Amino acid sequence: MSDAVTAWAESHLGECLVLVDGRMAGSGFFVAPGMILTCAHVAGPTASQVRVQWQGVPHLGTVLDASPPPTGAATLWPWPDLAVIRVDGLTGHPCVWLTTRMPGLGNPCVGAGYTSTLAPALKPAVGLLHLTGRHDFPPGVLLKISHEEVTPGMSGGPVLDPATGGVWGVVKAKRDHGGGFVAPLIGLRHLAPAVHRALWRAHDLHHRRADHHRRPAFDADRSGTYVVPAEERDLRGILAGLPEIPAEQHRADYERSAGPLAKPPSAPHHDYGDVAADLMGLVAPPAGEPPQVLAYAADLARRHGELPELRDWLLYRAGRLGVSPVIRNRLTETSSTAPVSVMVRLRPAGNNHLRYHVTMWRYVDADHVVPVVDDLDAVPWPEARQRVQDSLVEQIRQLTAHERDIMVEFILPQELLNEPVHSWALWRSRRWETLGSKYAVVVRDLERLEDAESMAFLKRRWRMTARQFLRSGLVSVHCDDRRSHEAMWAWIGGHPLLSAVALPGPPDDAPSRVALEVALPEGVPALAWCGMRCEKCSGDACPVRLFQSALAGSLAETRHDALPQRVLELRRAAAADNHWGRDLVLLWDDPTRRPPRQQMLPPGEAEVA
Template sequence: MRRPSPLALLQEHLGTCRVRVHGASQGAGFFVAPGYVVTCAHVAGAQTGKRVPVFWKGTEFEGSVMTASAPPRGRELWPYPDLAVIQLLDAPADHPCVWLDSVPPSHGADLTAFGFSDIYEPGEASERSAALRRGGTTDALGGRMLELVGGEVNKGLSGGPVLNHGSGGVCAIVKATRLKNTAMGGVGIPVNALRLLDAQVYRALIRAHDAFHGCNDQWTRLSDRVVDNGSGGFAEGLGPVLNLTEERRLLAIFSQLPAEPMGEGLLPASRAGDEGESGGKPSGTKGHHAAFFAAAVEGARVPEDYPLLDHRDVFTELAAQMPPAAGQLPYELAFAADLVRRAATAGPACQGAVQDLRDLVLLTAGRLGVGEKVQQRLAQVPAPEAQASIIARIRHSMRDRRLYHVRVWRYRSASDIEPAAPESDALPLNQAVEHLAALLPEQIEIMGGATSPGLIELILPREVLDEGFADLSLWPQMHWFRLGHKQRVVVRPLERHETPALHAAWAKRWQQLDGKAVSEMVVCVCGRGDQHQAALDASFESDPTLAALALAGSPQSQPVSDAYQVAVAAGVPMMVWRRGSPACERGDGGRCGVPGRRACPGNGFFTELCATLSDTRRDDLPETIRQLRVDAQKPPRREGHLGDDIVLLWDDPRRQIPRSRLAPAQEGRP
């Protein structure tokens, strides 16, 4: 007799996790944790506290809607995420639960959706499963959904689970069919969208889910036969990776740790409010988790599509990142080590879980050959608090690149970034600069005042870099005040911030500057002769220490402009030049190095800059440049003073603004 395949056994087990829900409509749901059912809001209804019948194995149970997304406003389909959580008031003690997989399936991946159907017996719902595949992605109804193709998705599947054969976990919830009674498929809601519901309910649900699977391996024994659990090890050409068993054990321990901030001073604390918390009260928990994410993987953007509400969310988002370089700690393990350090001062109630976490981190690190690195991480001293700043961005309009949008944020840490004003309409450049100048005084006052030197970071396209931002006079009653004399004004390249593929090299070169004197690192670049773009690109590619440049002319003058573009793409985070200056011309007929490391007879700016910077370190450079601007105004005035028209590009990859979607080309049109 032929035995069922591992996949068939897992599908059969998932079928036992399925329930029928009779709420605002009739559909499916599934057990995610003991007593908790997930379904669609259009099935359960949007009214919190509403009692709904839930049927499992022919028995009716009474459930209560704990949280649900908002109903539609005059539209047939419910808006994103269209999810609800039901808690059974008297749940059966022996019911199974699915394993949630937060990583979206790859295109073409085999899927199975589970629910009910009355196609063959109208009015009599019977269990149904549908063999499907992952199609594309649909942006509709306010969110991003997975296209389910290759089979019929009838209305009785709504709210049901979608099994990813490749991961052995439930990756989505069925939302809607594309066309009734056809094999045109439908759409599913990623399980990560549960993080858009009430934060307290989500935490209770996801922690109960992880705790359940930490002591009940019924699902994982089946899924591990479908998916090769592996022993972990090394991704091809990259660093070590955890295996599935280690990941599940870590998540089970995380569920026992407090979700709120633990201990003080080990990571930057968020000052921002925590929108989405129950009752709308700020708690800082989201900022707390975002700080953990930022600490684990330098230079990566904190995820924005779904908020980080629990330790699990940080872990799964880190696991979805490209693995680090060989010899480095896996990001998830670095995060777990940070949790151990942070929890060391927590109350005695969770110390057992903290010790279990420490032991598991050390065992996993030992297996992966990174034991020494994790020991260093566990013993790490607290990182210094991030420097607060005002970050302003000027970027092109998608409709007309001659027009620009302006937006400003207050930055206090990677987890505490507040928008200061909505993005402006599309404006000509002179009006965009005027709009920015009108916004800055109030923001400077909020961040400490005009006479308390703060950091002003301007993210700009190349053609805007030479605008006289440092010379702006923002205070009419004190017309002698200049922005660059009172504040540390730096520029940053817009092109790099909008191209994620450039971020890895950028973070590495920034690290090269850590603790070193800038004068020892800076080299001269003019773009002439042997410094053509291909030669410069080869130099940057072969030498990661090339991280600070003195440009022998403005990035708007040729051939310096060509050299600047290569440097931005290569991730060079620090450049200095004189605003509006033409490209240097060597008068001695000599040839420049690639790039020029020695004193350049044709570029006095480079020579004077190296002498002036002396022992200045990376993080002190914005203040040094501010002082140079002030010194240039002291009598007796010297023409050509180094501080005259000096521009500093200082681009810290850890200091990134929230990523916003570009407006479509038809923006503003009816």
């Protein structure tokens, strides 16, 4: 840390520091015009009045929001122990720049606060601190700092990283053996969303307009890679002017931009700046690929074409990082209209087809597949079914932000293909709604999806038939069909444009089983059947033949790639007319829609009998 940075940090923090007299006396600091950040145990409860003193002049403030107090016998204020105070009419003061980038362990920091050490009353003090460790404090984490002079009056004071010039945390409490704890700023996202947005937007707009020529050169701003703090400050200032959108949309944007590196956020996304901060916290991408935050900025620039400053910011940074071609391609992408989906896979535990591993993903496109459930422990089918049912509604809700059709794709071993997943009633307040009458529900064969040869046949047939109408691609296998596997193979193989087969019943019945066992490795993309079984009747009165005839008529003008949505319409119609569509099962495989490559199974599992 240079002498210039040290001198600036001491002066800057001293100018932004305020004395807070609320529930107790402590410290606070200006983060936006008229807005002060401090600890909740200093300020007191939400809506309470507090006195603040800046440069010797007293002012009256209001607590906009504060973390709730401890309950029971607990004395330490719960995480994150933060509060925001508004002082009306107070302007002309400096504000710290906030950052969620935290320094590494052992790095020096600069802290400020009020202390009574060597003085009869609280006086401002600035000192050098060192980050020495982490302390789990559920549901968050605190950072340990070393400094002999951390006193109770310093609670609520800022901690600044001299490498970035940004304040990353708030002093929370002293430790018994010297030093103290710091609450990182990620905790702000656990305050009321409206207060969080108001604070960060006011902060970001202020620092976009602020004159930073008095700031020294920081080490992080000299970096030749990724997005440096000065660029982050400019970006957040632009994002602070965008219209508010639902939290679900922010999460969807984060997942799309993060791609395979997406992970469950440690705190909610209330605004654009939260998404940008989390993306900048991810591992840097391989050489030649843009940082995730640039991908996010490109998506926003495409969505908000009326903001040339966002596009200008993006293209300049893309040029500096050598990723202009990739970013320009992303800027010109057209929005996909393909359905998004929840993918559910039930995989048997080795040879034990009585126990299953549950894995679930949210699928948006081939580059945006988010794992949401991955159970390493195999459980019996009833438990696996309950696990899926307990998770589905929330995962579907997360997909609504994409404003596209939603599918549910069940990837199942053959013994589960006839499970009535489409008839699950998951909405307790609306028991009349079933999964398959509300969303397009399809089943897919697990073995085919994981067999390279079968997938090659599927891809070839899909390319030829995906956009053809089913009047020429759908055939039926009747309940009196007695063809052998060899004869069925010759028949299907001789019809390369065959894209769908109507089975005479569930796939465990003899004619259906033969057709399914041949059609899947031959690459037939779709098979459909009804829950009814053959009753050994004959002629036109056979209910299976009536079903197959009605199905062919209903699907004649449907393209193969639109088949799931058409089956959804038939299931909805069946809810009113009680016809065969109620029990219709669709096996439909689009080879371009695939979950990520599976991790290895636990050792020894393949030998389970």
